[in-house]
Amino acid sequence: MLFSAFTINTTESTCSSTTMSCSSSTLILPSVVTKNGFRRFSSKQQLDKSRVFMSSISVGSRAAASAVVDDALFADYKPTNAFLFPGQGAQAVGMGVEAQKVPAAAELYKRANEIMGFDLLDICINGPKEKLDSTVLSQPAIYVTSLAAVEMLRAREGGQLIIDSVDVTCGLSLGEYTALAFAGAFSFEDGLKLVKLRGEAMQDAADAAKSAMVSIIGLDSDKVQQLCDAANEEVDEANKVQIANFLCPGNYAVSGGVKGIEAVEAKAKSFKARMTVRLAVAGAFHTSFMNPAVSRLETALGATEIRTPRIPVISNVDAQPHADPDTIKKILASQVTSPVQWETTIKTLLTKGLKKSYELGPGKVIAGIVKRMDRGAEIENIGA
Structure with missing residues (x-):
């Protein structure tokens, strides 16, 4: 929602701009860079400030141990390079065309079509605009296109090095799901299923009032x-x-x-x-008007495997990174009724010394916001 020449294109959260007493043990993770670019730590490297708290629960004659990740794992993060993902309102007819030139990016749309049950790519490329702008379609469309942009970056010379250098990520409202998927908190497919349900639940809540x-x-x-x-x-x-x-x-x-x-x-x-x-939106997003959507999200999140992100993912609810999967689930469920704290998020990243950020996905909404807050900030848009 930036303004310079005051070209407004907003929905869920955005507007476009022409400028713009338990024992503790050390958590050990294996070190590899996977084919998805996920960074993990080797058994010879301790993950700084990580703790796993173990509690024993007796079940009949057997005892089961459950591991709970310290939610403050990323509290002292020091951002250098960030991936920022757009939210609803960034969509535009024609997005996804360039992604078809990169096999890994094109494959995401094929996998999305199977989950959605229709040709999502066709709507992204050909519209009509009214259909693409609907809450139930724009959210999954932006999610897929933004992750396709990651694959486009990976395919270019030096792209994998950029991806490996990213040490913090976040997304504007809907974009938080994209950021979590990039950070390995859940699979591409599980994230898309959540986003699909989120859009449907928010639309239904809006229709009720x-x-x-x-x-x-x-x-x-x-x-x-x-x-x-x-x-x-x-x-x-x-x-x-x-x-x-x-x-x-x-x-x-x-x-x-x-x-x-x-x-x-x-x-x-x-x-x-x-x-x-x-704003051309279905209703009052990020307020109590969205309460009917919360229980549906809670149920879906409860059935979804969520892991500790490999890098900090900043929440829209409190502008803080969270590591505990159960906490992340609660945050995502409450996000649709909570104000988006994007200003605090970007201000914090800049204050902590962020050197460069990348906006991945359709539009240049986030670049405009970052430049509005710091004209000297370095940010690059990677479209799809």
């Missing part, structure tokens, strides 16, 4: 909160609004009931907002 989102341009977060407070004084509980996406200074999205959103739009000029843009 009249809600909307609007982007507020030109105000800081405190002013946007004051604007929300003023709007909420005029509407009933079912129409309350809140900040849903903290994207970057001067660019925040508000979600809530339709009457509340209309009140925000009516009052924005008096708060000296530069402009407001109603």
Whole structure:
């Protein structure tokens, strides 16, 4: 949701821009770079600050040991190179065309078609736009295209070295699933199944209530909160609004009931907002309006094997990396009702010394946000 020439193309979380008392033991992992580019540590290398806590549970006459990874495993991460993945709103008809020139990237679409039950690539390439923009299709389409971009990078000269150098990753809302897949927390297929269900559950939740989102341009977060407070004084509980996406200074999205959103739009000029843009979304994402989607996500996540990521993956919920698979599941379930903390995420990466980042997938939304926060930041877009 960046603005320079104020070209807005937003949905779930984005807007495009023309610029823009247990004993502990050491966790030991084998060291290889797999064909997927996943880095692991050798048996001769200790994974820094890692701990595995073991607790014994008696079951009849037998005792079973369960390992729980310390969730703070990545707390002291030092970012150097980052992969950043876009969220809903970055989609565009024609994406995926270039990916067909790289066999490994093209293969992802074939595998996706089997899971989706229809030709996802055809919709990515040919549209129609209205169909691709729908929540149920745009989310899996962006997920697949973003991971296809990783394969395109891998295929170019020096690409594998770049992939191996990445030591932190994150994604904007939907993009968090892409980041987790890249970091090896779950397989490509399992991630796509989760994203497919997520899109369907969010669409169904949106259909159950009249809600909307609007982007507020030109105000800081405190002013946007004051604007929300003023709007909420005029509407009933079912129409309350809140900040849903903290994207970057001067660019925040508000979600809530339709009457509340209309009140925000009516009052924005008096708060000296530069402009407001109603977002073409199904409903009030990242608020309690999405509560009906949570239980469905919890069930699906509970049935999915999630592993400790091989590198830190920064959460949208609290702008922190998590290592414990059970915690990651809880975070992902609550993500659809929690405000997106993207501004804090990028600010933290930059403050910690991030040297270069790569935006992988359709559009240049994230590059615009990063440049908005630090004009000197080095970021490269890898499309598909």
